[in-house]
Amino acid sequence: xxxxxxxxxxxxxxILEMLSYALEKDxxxxxxxxxxxxxxxxxxxxxxDIILLDIMMPKHDGIEVCRTLRQDKAFxxxxxxxxxxxxxxxSEVAGFDAGADDYVTKPIKIRSLLSRIEALQRRRQKxxxxxxxxxxxxxxxxxxxxxxxxxxxxxxxxxxxxxxxxASMYNKVVTRERIFDEIWGKDVIVVDRxxxxxxxxxxxxxxxxxxQTVKGVGYKFAIDx
Amino acid sequence: xxxxxxxxxxxxxxILEMLSYALEKDxxxxxxxxxxxxxxxxxxxxxxDIILLDIMMPKHDGIEVCRTLRQDKAFxxxxxxxxxxxxxxxSEVAGFDAGADDYVTKPIKIRSLLSRIEALQRRRQKxxxxxxxxxxxxxxxxxxxxxxxxxxxxxxxxxxxxxxxxASMYNKVVTRERIFDEIWGKDVIVVDRxxxxxxxxxxxxxxxxxxQTVKGVGYKFAIDx
DNA sequence: CCAACAATTAACAAAAGCTTAACACCCTAG
DNA sequence: CTAGGGTGTTAAGCTTTTGTTAATTGTTGG
Numbered sequence: 001x002x003x004x005x006x007x008x009x010x011x012x013x014x015i016l017e018m019l020s021y022a023l024e025k026d027x028x029x030x031x032x033x034x035x036x037x038x039x040x041x042x043x044x045x046x047x048x049d050i051i052l053l054d055i056m057m058p059k060h061d062g063i064e065v066c067r068t069l070r071q072d073k074a075f076x077x078x079x080x081x082x083x084x085x086x087x088x089x090x091s092e093v094a095g096f097d098a099g100a101d102d103y104v105t106k107p108i109k110i111r112s113l114l115s116r117i118e119a120l121q122r123r124r125q126k127x128x129x130x131x132x133x134x135x136x137x138x139x140x141x142x143x144x145x146x147x148x149x150x151x152x153x154x155x156x157x158x159x160x161x162x163x164x165x166x167a168s169m170y171n172k173v174v175t176r177e178r179i180f181d182e183i184w185g186k187d188v189i190v191v192d193r194x195x196x197x198x199x200x201x202x203x204x205x206x207x208x209x210x211x212q213t214v215k216g217v218g219y220k221f222a223i224d225x
Numbered sequence: 226x227x228x229x230x231x232x233x234x235x236x237x238x239x240i241l242e243m244l245s246y247a248l249e250k251d252x253x254x255x256x257x258x259x260x261x262x263x264x265x266x267x268x269x270x271x272x273x274d275i276i277l278l279d280i281m282m283p284k285h286d287g288i289e290v291c292r293t294l295r296q297d298k299a300f301x302x303x304x305x306x307x308x309x310x311x312x313x314x315x316s317e318v319a320g321f322d323a324g325a326d327d328y329v330t331k332p333i334k335i336r337s338l339l340s341r342i343e344a345l346q347r348r349r350q351k352x353x354x355x356x357x358x359x360x361x362x363x364x365x366x367x368x369x370x371x372x373x374x375x376x377x378x379x380x381x382x383x384x385x386x387x388x389x390x391x392a393s394m395y396n397k398v399v400t401r402e403r404i405f406d407e408i409w410g411k412d413v414i415v416v417d418r419x420x421x422x423x424x425x426x427x428x429x430x431x432x433x434x435x436x437q438t439v440k441g442v443g444y445k446f447a448i449d450x
Numbered sequence: 451c452c453a454a455c456a457a458t459t460a461a462c463a464a465a466a467g468c469t470t471a472a473c474a475c476c477c478t479a480g
Numbered sequence: 481c482t483a484g485g486g487t488g489t490t491a492a493g494c495t496t497t498t499g500t501t502a503a504t505t506g507t508t509g510g
Binding site: 115119122132133134135136167168170171172173214215216217220223224 | 262265266269272293296297298299301367368369381382
C-alpha cells in the first residue's frame with residue numbers, strides 16, 4: 001500500500017507547513033521545496049503524483065518550473081496546480097498556458113483545495129481507458145493498481161485479477177466455478193480453499209466490507225453500508 | 226428493511242425542499258446536494274438508487290455529473306433523471322446522451338414525477354433478464370436476492386432455490402416429490418419434514434401469505450386471499 | 451365429533467462452508 | 481546465492497445453513 005505523493009513548492013514556510021499538515025492528515029505523503037531549483041530536483045528524485053507550485057519563488061518561478069516539468073515525459077500526466085496570491089501580476093492564462101491543471105488563488109481554502117485535487121485525480125483516472133471505476137475505487141489494469149482516495153494499493157497478479165473479475169461483475173454473484181475458470185483456467189487444479197485465501201488477502205488490503213460472501217455459491221463485489 | 230435512497234441535486238433550496246418533502250412522504254430516504262461536486266461526493270458515499278439532477282448547478286452541471294456517474298460501474302444501472310427549466314438552452318438530447326434515464330422539465334409536477342420514477346423502477350426490474358418477476362417480488366439469481374418493493378431479502382441457498390422453484394411455477398402446485406428431485410436430487414435422502422421446515426423458514430422471511438399448502442400433494446406460490 | 455393423517459413449529463444436532471493463521475515452496479531481483 | 485514477495489496448502493476454529501425430532505396443531509372423511 002502506497003500513499004499518493006504530493007510535492008509542495010512555496011518559499012513561505014508558513015504556507016508550506018499549513019499545506020503539509022492538511023495533506024498529510026488526508027493521507028498523502030508530502031515532500032516540500034522552497035525554490036524553483038529544489039522543486040525540480042525533488043520532483044525528479046521522488047516522482048510525485050501531484051505538484052503544487054507557488055508562482056513567486058526564488059530561482060525559477062512556478063510557471064517556468066511547470067513548463068519544464070511538462071516537457072518531461074514522466075510528468076506529462078501528473079497533476080500540477082498553480083498557487084498564487086491574487087495581487088500577483090501573473091495571469092491565470094499564463095498558468096494554464098504552461099500546462100497547469102488548475103489555478104488556485106490565495107488565500108487558500110484547505111477544504112476546497114483538497115476537493116479540487118480529488119476532482120482532478122478522479123478525472124485523470126476517468127480519462128484512463130484501462131481503468132475500471134467502481135464506487136471509491138479505480139482499478140487500473142495497466143498499472144496493476146487499485147486507487148482508493150489518496151491511497152494506491154498494489155496487488156499481486158492473482159489478487160488483482162480476482163478483484164478485477166469481481167468488480168467488473170459489480171453487484172453480481174460470481175460462482176466459485178467461474179472464478180476457477182477465469183483466474184486459474186480449466187486445466188489447473190487448485191484446492192478449493194485457495195480462493196478463500198485470496199479473497200482474504202484482498203479484503204485485508206482494500207477493506208472488509210466490499211466483498212460479500214454468498215455461502216455455497218460464490219462471492220460478490222458490492223458497496224452497501 | 227431498507228428504504229430506497231434518492232439523491233436530489235439542485236442549487237435552489239426551494240426546489241430541494243419541495244422535492245425532499247414529497248419523496249420522503251412517499252417512503253424514500255432522501256439525500257440532498259447543492260452543486261456538482263457535492264453530488265458526486267454524496268453519490269459515492271451513500272450509493273443512492275435514484276439520482277435527480279438539476280442541469281444548472283455550480284461546480285459541474287447536471288449533464289457532466291451524469292456522465293461521470295455513468296462511468297462508474299456502481300452507477301451503471303441506477304436510475305438517473307435530469308431536471309431542467311424549459312427556458313434553459315440544454316437540449317433533451319444532451320441529457321439522454323449523457324446516459325440519463327428520463328428528462329423532466331420544470332415546473333415539476335410532483336405526482337407525475339413520482340409516477341415516472343416508479344415506472345422506471347418497474348422497468349428496471351422487468352428488463353433484468355436474470356430476475357423472475359412474481360407479484361410484488363423480483364427473484365434475482367445474479368444477485369442472489371429477493372427484492373420486495375424497497376426491501377431486499379437475503380436467503381441461503383436451499384431456501385433460495387426452493388422459493389425460486391415455487392415462484393417459477395407460479396400458481397401451480399409443486400408436488401413434494403418434484404421438490405425433492407429438483408432441490409435435493411434423486412440420490413440424496415432427506416426426511417419428509419425437511420421440506421416443511423424450509424417452507425417455514427421462507428415464510429418467516431417473505432411473509433406467510435405467499436406460499437399455500439396443498440395437503441397431501443405439495444405447495445404452490447400464489448398471491449390471493 | 452373423532453380418528454387418522456398431514457402439516458406446523460420450536461428446539462436441537464450435525465454438517466457445510468468459510469475464515470484465518472501458519473507454513474512451505476517456488477521464483478526472481480539484487 | 482539469498483532474501484523476499486507471491487502462491488498454494490493445510491488445519492484448527494467458527495458461523496451459518498441444513499437436517500432431524502417430537503410435541504402440537506390443524507384438517508378431513510366417516
